[in-house]
Amino acid sequence: MQDFLERPLVLENPSTYVGFADSTLSEWEFLARLCDATGCGLLLDVNNVYVSSVNHDFDPVEYLRAVPHERVVQFHLAGHTNCGTHLIDTHDGRVTSAVWELYRLAHQLTGGASTLLEWDAKIPSFPEVHAEVMKARDFMAARLPAPSRCREPSGTQGPARLAGPTNAVAAEATQTPGLPHPLSFIIPDVA
Amino acid sequence: MRDLEAIQRWMQGVIMNAGAAPADDDEELRRTLTRSRRLTAAQRLAIYHNAYHARLLECLREEFPVLRQVLGEETFDAFAFGYLVAYPSRSYTLTQLGSRFAQYLTETCPADSDAGEAPAGWAAFVIDLAALEWTFSEVFDGPGVEGEPLFDAAALAAISPECWLQTRLEPVPCLRLLRLRTPAHEYYAAARDGREPAPPAPRDTFLAVTRRNYVVQHHALHAAEFDILGALAAGRTVAEAIMGTAFVRGYAGAALLGDWFRRWAANGFFRAALTPA
Numbered sequence: 210m211q212d213f214l215e216r217p218l219v220l221e222n223p224s225t226y227v228g229f230a231d232s233t234l235s236e237w238e239f240l241a242r243l244c245d246a247t248g249c250g251l252l253l254d255v256n257n258v259y260v261s262s263v264n265h266d267f268d269p270v271e272y273l274r275a276v277p278h279e280r281v282v283q284f285h286l287a288g289h290t291n292c293g294t295h296l297i298d299t300h301d302g303r304v305t306s307a308v309w310e311l312y313r314l315a316h317q318l319t320g321g322a323s324t325l326l327e328w329d330a331k332i333p334s335f336p337e338v339h340a341e342v343m344k345a346r347d348f349m350a351a352r353l354p355a356p357s358r359c360r361e362p363s364g365t366q367g368p369a370r371l372a373g374p375t376n377a378v379a380a381e382a383t384q385t386p387g388l389p390h391p392l393s394f395i396i397p398d399v400a
Numbered sequence: 401m402r403d404l405e406a407i408q409r410w411m412q413g414v415i416m417n418a419g420a421a422p423a424d425d426d427e428e429l430r431r432t433l434t435r436s437r438r439l440t441a442a443q444r445l446a447i448y449h450n451a452y453h454a455r456l457l458e459c460l461r462e463e464f465p466v467l468r469q470v471l472g473e474e475t476f477d478a479f480a481f482g483y484l485v486a487y488p489s490r491s492y493t494l495t496q497l498g499s500r501f502a503q504y505l506t507e508t509c510p511a512d513s514d515a516g517e518a519p520a521g522w523a524a525f526v527i528d529l530a531a532l533e534w535t536f537s538e539v540f541d542g543p544g545v546e547g548e549p550l551f552d553a554a555a556l557a558a559i560s561p562e563c564w565l566q567t568r569l570e571p572v573p574c575l576r577l578l579r580l581r582t583p584a585h586e587y588y589a590a591a592r593d594g595r596e597p598a599p600p601a602p603r604d605t606f607l608a609v610t611r612r613n614y615v616v617q618h619h620a621l622h623a624a625e626f627d628i629l630g631a632l633a634a635g636r637t638v639a640e641a642i643m644g645t646a647f648v649r650g651y652a653g654a655a656l657l658g659d660w661f662r663r664w665a666a667n668g669f670f671r672a673a674l675t676p677a
Contacts, residue, residue, distance in 0.1 A: 226447040228434035231401045264444075266437045294438040295447065 211248065219250035219282055224260040224289075224298035236261065237275040244280045251276060253319075254285035255312045256304065256327075260296040269311055278319040286312060286345065287327040301330035303341055313348040321349060407432055414445065418485040421449040456484055456497060463498040463537055466591045467529045470599070479505065495541045502531035521582070521602045528584035528605075535576050535609050536616050543573045544611045551670035556661060559675060565639035566676040569632050572610060575669050577621075577630050580605040585618055612668050619667060625660050629669070 211218055222240060234242070244251055253276065262269035288302030304312075304326070312324075326342035410432060414422055422429045424442040433441035460480040461468055468476040483504045489497055509523045551569060559567055583605045590597040606626035608619045621629065624645050631641035642657065664670065 227441070227444040228436065229407065230432055230434050231407065233401070264436060264439075294443070295436070297447070 217248065217250055219252045220244075221252035221254055221285065222257050222261075222276075224254075224257040224264075224296075226264055226295065226297075228265055235267070235272075235275075237272045241275065241277050244277050249280070250282040251280040252283045252285060253281045253315060253322075254287070255315055256285065256287040256289055256308050257298060259305075259308045259311055260289050260298045263296045270314065273311060273315050273318060281315075281319045281322050283322050284312065284315060284324040285327055286324060286342075299330060300327045302328075304344070309344070309348050312345065316349050402431070411448075415448050415452050416488060417449075418453065418481070418488065421446050453481075453484065456489060456494075457481065459494050459497050460484075460501070464501065464530060464533045466588050467526065467533055469591060470526065470529060470587075482508065495537070498530075498534050498537065502527055502534055505530050522599060524581040524602060525584060525587070525599050528580040528582050529588065531578060531580065532584050532588055532607075535578055536618075539574050539576055539609050539611050540616050542611075544614070545572045545574065545668070545671060546612075546614060548671070550668045551665055551672055552668070553662060553665050555673060556665045559673060563675045565637065567638050568635060568674040569638070569670040570672045570674065571633040571669060572671050574611040575633060576609040577626060577633065578607040578609060579626065580607065585620070608667070608669060610667065610669060617667070622656070622660075625656075628657075628660070629664065632670075 220240075220243065222236065225236075240251060243249065253273075255273075258269050258272050261267075262272065286304045286308065287298065287300045288304055289308075290297045290299040290301070324342070324345045326338065326345075328338050328341070332338065410428060414429075422442060422445065424430070424440045426442070429441055429445065433445060435441045436444065457477060457480055460483070461476065464476070471479065480501075483501050486504055486507075487500045491497070491499075505523075505527045509527065550572065581604065582600045582602050584600065585605070585607055587597055587600050604623065606621040606623055608621055608626075608629060610617055610619075627645040628641045631644055632638070636644065
């Protein structure tokens with residue numbers, strides 16, 4: 210499909226609720242092999258990792274450590290609903306503290322990537338959604354070196370950050386070149 | 401290890417089945433799914449089963465907002481669930497989900513007792529409203545003629561009188577003709593305006609629904625106008641359409657015909673005229 214489209218594809222890990230008796234791989238092994246075999250990028254939904262970890266009784270940290278970090282081109286964050294016996298990926302509230310901590314780790318392991326907050330039910334005012342997504346900056350690893358493939362000619366090393374119309378970002382933008390397009394994090398294996 | 405396709409087919413079957421999802425003693429379920437620390441395999445499967453049907457129900461609620469308001473949440477949901485059982489979603493697109501809702505309501509409607517009784521009129525109104533809201537959605541989502549030249553007043557005037565009667569008119573793909581038993585469109589407009597009108601009394605109602613510049617429009621029609629438009633849309637010549645209607649209805653208001661053709665052209669009901677060579 211990538212050959213046909215002449216574009217790299219980026220695959221996202223889902224939230225899931227059933228396990229299959231015939232499964233022979235963990236989800237993180239599956240994703241790693243999938244990326245290897247196809248050259249696809251990975252859209253790492255940190256909330257989905259957490260939701261599935263509760264629903265399938267696995268360790269989300271093990272998951273984050275095992276996925277191919279160099280393939281991650283974007284993070285997703287979202288709120289979920291705790292049903293007591295399981296979690297549902299509802300995108301209708303704030304990101305929980307457990308997910309923020311996983312995001313911190315994922316950011317550190319991967320060297321950072323663009324981040325999207327999914328909030329598409331019970332949507333509050335824009336400032337509230339904006340404030341929630343801007344929290345991501347508090348969990349980003351400080352002073353991470355930019356991935357070498359993406360280094361600008363000036364060689365500036367700055368923390369990866371979210372695009373956002375804040376003064377801080379605007380002020381920094383005058384000193385450092387903007388982040389490259391997320392897809393430039395991928396080494397396309399397709400001709 | 402079992403075949404992936406067999407597992408997928410089984411999952412699809414049990415999730416889409418509107419009846420109860422399999423229980424934990426179900427042999428196939430035991431072979432296919434695992435439990436978690438806190439949920440049995442059947443409870444886990446039920447999450448998908450419930451979500452699938454809840455989402456379809458949600459789609460129908462959004463597709464028929466005025467009908468839902470008229471019936472109340474509980475009655476609407478009961479009808480909608482019955483519909484999903486009778487006509488499970490079969491299309492790749494959810495825009496088709498409500499396509500047979502009015503038909504389902506007609507099929508399950510109690511037979512009319514004495515004509516003119518309140519329940520019969522009420523049922524007709526409910527069915528009309530379902531048909532109307534579905535038609536609006538269908539026209540909104542379907543193919544249109546935005547940006548294309550249409551058969552307009554100038555094109556109408558350009559057809560020579562000797563060709564006119566043998567001319568056929570090609571309807572725009574978004575034109576729908578609706579025959580209703582109540583003026584449900586008037587109720588619809590009032591309800592969308594935030595008013596709470598009384599349900600309308602039965603009255604034969606004829607509508608053309610179309611879309612221009614991505615806005616769905618409806619036009620009330622005269623009964624004979626409806627018949628002629630229907631005949632033209634079915635590919636009849638102008639002569640056949642008019643004569644057929646005159647024959648069926650003994651229609652004599654020829655003076656109105658010119659007005660109608662001009663109005664249809666102005667409203668963009670037709671794409672082009674096919675005049676005889």
